[in-house]
Amino acid sequence: MKNILIIGALGFIGKNLIEELQSKNVNLVLLTRNLTNAQQKVRNMNNVTILKCDLQDIENIKNIINSYEIDTVIHLASGLIPSSDFSDFNQELKEVIEPTYKLIHLLASKNIKFVYFSSGGTIYGNTDSDRVCETNALNPINYYGYSKLLIENFIRFVARNSDLNYLILRPSNVYGRYQPKDRNQGFIAVAINKLSTSSPLTLYGKGEIIRDYINVIDLINITVQLLDQGTSREVINIGSGTGMSLNQIIEIIENITKNKLIILSEEKRLVDTKKIVLNIDKLNGYVNYTPKSLKQGIEELLYCKQI
Numbered sequence: 001m002k003n004i005l006i007i008g009a010l011g012f013i014g015k016n017l018i019e020e021l022q023s024k025n026v027n028l029v030l031l032t033r034n035l036t037n038a039q040q041k042v043r044n045m046n047n048v049t050i051l052k053c054d055l056q057d058i059e060n061i062k063n064i065i066n067s068y069e070i071d072t073v074i075h076l077a078s079g080l081i082p083s084s085d086f087s088d089f090n091q092e093l094k095e096v097i098e099p100t101y102k103l104i105h106l107l108a109s110k111n112i113k114f115v116y117f118s119s120g121g122t123i124y125g126n127t128d129s130d131r132v133c134e135t136n137a138l139n140p141i142n143y144y145g146y147s148k149l150l151i152e153n154f155i156r157f158v159a160r161n162s163d164l165n166y167l168i169l170r171p172s173n174v175y176g177r178y179q180p181k182d183r184n185q186g187f188i189a190v191a192i193n194k195l196s197t198s199s200p201l202t203l204y205g206k207g208e209i210i211r212d213y214i215n216v217i218d219l220i221n222i223t224v225q226l227l228d229q230g231t232s233r234e235v236i237n238i239g240s241g242t243g244m245s246l247n248q249i250i251e252i253i254e255n256i257t258k259n260k261l262i263i264l265s266e267e268k269r270l271v272d273t274k275k276i277v278l279n280i281d282k283l284n285g286y287v288n289y290t291p292k293s294l295k296q297g298i299e300e301l302l303y304c305k306q307i
Contacts, residue, residue: 003027005070008077012178016220022048029068055099062106072113080144081185082122082271089143097147101154108164118148120170120237120278131279134235142271165232172239172278176216176297191253192302201261205268207247210275212239215297225287239278240291252295
């Protein structure tokens with residue numbers, strides 16, 4: 001039996017990960033700053049413990065790791081989105097980035113595996129590559145991507161001087177089950193919400209921005225496979241390997257629903273990369289993976305076919 005500590009477990013990726021891991025022979029310890037965020041469904045799960053703890057309280061985390069004999073820590077925590085500003089970044093530096101540095105040192109000293117969810121969609125920045133490999137230069141152009149780069153660099157720095165057991169995952173644009181539709185993050189979820197409320201959808205860059213989208217269920221299945229295999233000291237892109245423009249996403253949603261979105265066009269933002277499609281050759285060397293089609297994934301999200 002594994003004892004896994006998840007930081008940032010109550011976001012939409014975390015909720016999906018909890019459900020998958022909970023069905024296996026795993027003990028889960030979830031850290032949250034606000035216990036009211038924990039849904040009753042999660043509270044009632046077997047082998048799941050929810051603890052109130054701030055990431056900045058490294059001594060408390062150390063005691064939790066010792067008490068629950070944690071062997072793996074999964075880090076999903078982030079307070080930023082691609083449009084976050086410098087003020088948001090300063091807060092992230094204090095509340096997430098610097099505490100994570102301390103956590104990494106702690107885990108290295110205890111030989112505890114550290115699984116970090118980075119961002120394949122923002123960490124590379126603008127690139128001329130048709131499909132971006134893990135070895136491509138990292139030149140993020142927004143604070144969200146830069147925050148991921150800082151933590152990735154620190155992981156690799158500590159690993160050069162220790163036996164830190166780490167796995168860095170770089171998901172592309174994740175969408176799907178449990179994703180909030182009433183926020184300004186996640187184009188697919190936002191577009192669906194705007195359609196359902198007959199509100200205008202703000203479209204930056206004439207809808208020509210291209211992204212690689214991955215369904216959250218695919219992401220979780222891949223993550224669990226990598227954990228089961230004991231994959232270590234690797235950086236792995238996780239995406240579909242296919243690019244879709246915002247206009248193509250809109251067309252898929254409109255074709256499925258037979259309804260037209262109200263579009264409000266705006267100039268491209270400086271924080272948005274023009275095109276990011278991930279090369280997933282390395283991933284395919286580790287797992288047996290066929291991406292869910294975007295049409296199927298959007299249909300499930302629209303009509304709650306959560307399979």
